[in-house]
Amino acid sequence: xxxxxxxxxxxxxxxxxxxxxxxxxxxxQIVAEASAPFGxxxxxxxxxxxxxxxxxIRWSGAMxxxxxxxxxxxxxxxxxxxxxxxxxxxQTLVETDYADACPIATVALEVSSTSExxxxxxxxxxxxxxxxxRSSPHSRARSCSRxxxxxxxxxxxxxxxxPRASRRR
Numbered sequence: 001x002x003x004x005x006x007x008x009x010x011x012x013x014x015x016x017x018x019x020x021x022x023x024x025x026x027x028x029q030i031v032a033e034a035s036a037p038f039g040x041x042x043x044x045x046x047x048x049x050x051x052x053x054x055x056x057i058r059w060s061g062a063m064x065x066x067x068x069x070x071x072x073x074x075x076x077x078x079x080x081x082x083x084x085x086x087x088x089x090x091q092t093l094v095e096t097d098y099a100d101a102c103p104i105a106t107v108a109l110e111v112s113s114t115s116e117x118x119x120x121x122x123x124x125x126x127x128x129x130x131x132x133x134r135s136s137p138h139s140r141a142r143s144c145s146r147x148x149x150x151x152x153x154x155x156x157x158x159x160x161x162x163p164r165a166s167r168r169r
Contacts, residue, residue, distance in 0.1 A: 057108070
């Protein structure tokens with residue numbers, strides 16, 4: 001059974017990364033706001049903040065997966081569900097004065113090009129999106145519902161070269 005302390009550290013980190021970014025969030029702040037002993041962060045995440053960041057990305061990806069299920073029910077019209085999802089995401093941004101963004105996007109855009117573990121975690125979270133995108137219209141709409149985390153406000157992301165196999169040895 002997962003530790004309540006570990007869960008608090010992950011949830012608190014997701015909130016702080018979302019609001020402040022990965023680099024601007026310190027481990028002392030994380031444990032203080034999670035009401036956790038300092039050593040517990042390294043007990044649960046021996047790889048430190050980088051390992052914690054990768055876990056936050058995976059945890060947040062799972063949370064978004066659950067959120068998608070609320071909008072894209074079996075009887076939902078994919079176009080209307082997509083529209084509702086984006087409207088809700090936009091409303092959240094307005095209500096939080098644009099401070100409550102996506103922790104996945106925040107970390108991915110900030111450090112995934114300099115941290116292989118964080119890049120790998122981002123790739124894992126978005127891998128199902130790429131594999132579903134060529135199937136049915138319903139699954140394409142479900143894939144697009146993750147776009148607030150992945151793509152700024154443009155219809156098509158810019159073309160990018162494929163990621164390198166490994167940046168660290």
